[in-house]
Amino acid sequence: MSKFKTGVLLINLGTPDSPSVADVRKYLREFLMDARVIDIPCWLRFLFVNFVIVPFRAPKSAKVIKNCGCRKALH
Numbered sequence: 070m071s072k073f074k075t076g077v078l079l080i081n082l083g084t085p086d087s088p089s090v091a092d093v094r095k096y097l098r099e100f101l102m103d104a105r106v107i108d109i110p111c112w113l114r115f116l117f118v119n120f121v122i123v124p125f126r127a128p129k130s131a132k133v134i135k136n137c138g139c140r141k142a143l144h
Contacts, residue, residue, distance in 0.1 A: 088134040
């Protein structure tokens with residue numbers, strides 16, 4: 070049996086201002102451009118976030134937020 074215990078830390082890192090695609094896009098950019106979130110060189114992170122993740126993820130996430138009633142947690 071291991072001497073070490075494993076734990077899980079859950080942290081709320083914020084939410085978009087509204088469930089609109091524009092606000093979700095803004096939130097994702099602010100969150101994902103943090104070097105502590107995606108630990109790669111800044112220029113590569115910029116390209117990856119703005120041209121791969123955000124264009125595809127923002128509309129999908131906005132739809133989920135609108136449909137699940139999560140907007141109550143936004144404000």
